[in-house]
Amino acid sequence: MVGPRREIEKRPAQPGIGDPWLRIGGGHIMGSMDRAQLADFLRRRRAATQPEDVGLARSPRRRTSGLRREEVAMLASMSTDYYTRLEQQRGPQPSPPMLAAIARALRLTLAERDHLYRLAGHTPPRGDVRTDYVSPGLQRVLDRLDTPAMVTNDLGEALAQNPLAVALLGDEKRFAPDDPNRSRFHRWFTDAAERALHAPEEHDRLSRSYVAALRIATARHPDDPHGQAIVDGLLDASREFATLWAAHDVSWRPGVEPKTFQHPQVGRLQLECQTLVAESESQILLVYTARPGTDSADRLRLLSIIGNQHFAHAPT
Numbered sequence: 001m002v003g004p005r006r007e008i009e010k011r012p013a014q015p016g017i018g019d020p021w022l023r024i025g026g027g028h029i030m031g032s033m034d035r036a037q038l039a040d041f042l043r044r045r046r047a048a049t050q051p052e053d054v055g056l057a058r059s060p061r062r063r064t065s066g067l068r069r070e071e072v073a074m075l076a077s078m079s080t081d082y083y084t085r086l087e088q089q090r091g092p093q094p095s096p097p098m099l100a101a102i103a104r105a106l107r108l109t110l111a112e113r114d115h116l117y118r119l120a121g122h123t124p125p126r127g128d129v130r131t132d133y134v135s136p137g138l139q140r141v142l143d144r145l146d147t148p149a150m151v152t153n154d155l156g157e158a159l160a161q162n163p164l165a166v167a168l169l170g171d172e173k174r175f176a177p178d179d180p181n182r183s184r185f186h187r188w189f190t191d192a193a194e195r196a197l198h199a200p201e202e203h204d205r206l207s208r209s210y211v212a213a214l215r216i217a218t219a220r221h222p223d224d225p226h227g228q229a230i231v232d233g234l235l236d237a238s239r240e241f242a243t244l245w246a247a248h249d250v251s252w253r254p255g256v257e258p259k260t261f262q263h264p265q266v267g268r269l270q271l272e273c274q275t276l277v278a279e280s281e282s283q284i285l286l287v288y289t290a291r292p293g294t295d296s297a298d299r300l301r302l303l304s305i306i307g308n309q310h311f312a313h314a315p316t
Helices: 035-048 069-075 080-087 094-103 110-119 135-143 163-169 184-190 193-195 199-218 225-237 239-246 295-306
Strands: 017-019 022-029 151-153 158-161 256-263 267-277 283-289
Touching: 022 163, 035 080, 035 110, 069 080, 069 094, 080 163, 094 110, 135 151, 151 163, 158 163, 163 283, 163 295, 184 193, 184 199, 193 256, 199 239, 199 256, 225 239, 267 295
Parallel strands: none
Antiparallel strands: 017 022, 151 158, 151 283, 256 267, 267 283
């Protein structure tokens, strides 16, 4: 007996079209979308992913095995209707950014992510290219930390933040993918508000550290136009950056770095920033902690209570 015929959507190959998720021209080809297998894979991965895996609370009356569709949609920042249509074999061919968001939401491994891309008719991202995809292991570490923490790429662009990191630093994911201000390094030399959060006595050290880190990142990916655009923009916009860039310093290394913040709600915070680099060297986990028993530890606890709410200014 012949089984039901799978519906496969044919799309013409389009060589040379840049993948906006990778921000690198060429190499991306759209092919066949296997709707039935894509829907089946999404349903099975959703059922296998538990609320605790993604930082969601499990209610006592919960009956769903795995995540609900609306939870996946929320984690992927897309509409529930759009995601539901994919699981029901009715949705349009998802773009690479959509697939990246779904992969992050479902905490897919790299092998699972690549399989998802192929089912959707896209070529998986190259392993040696900088991507916005946060590995499931790194994401799980981030989800379980009770102190400010975030994942960035080697250009200083935020890929993921926990709520305490947003409360401490602001939402660094608010920028569009191609906005140079997405890079912390770029904002440091062009936006006075970025420096206002840090103690003035640390500005010179942070400037040198950021330039050295950017030097290393652009050397690691010499053909990446996005990284080069950040450098070119800073050379035009900042004399300080141009001077430091000319020194060709590459002394930045991961480790522990003291950082003093002047937070508008809780005041001065003397923290240690622990830097952990992923195996690919293109993603970095930043963890901010205060020494126990200090005023900064008390203020960090206060920050965890007030979150990222803004106090109303008192009348003058």
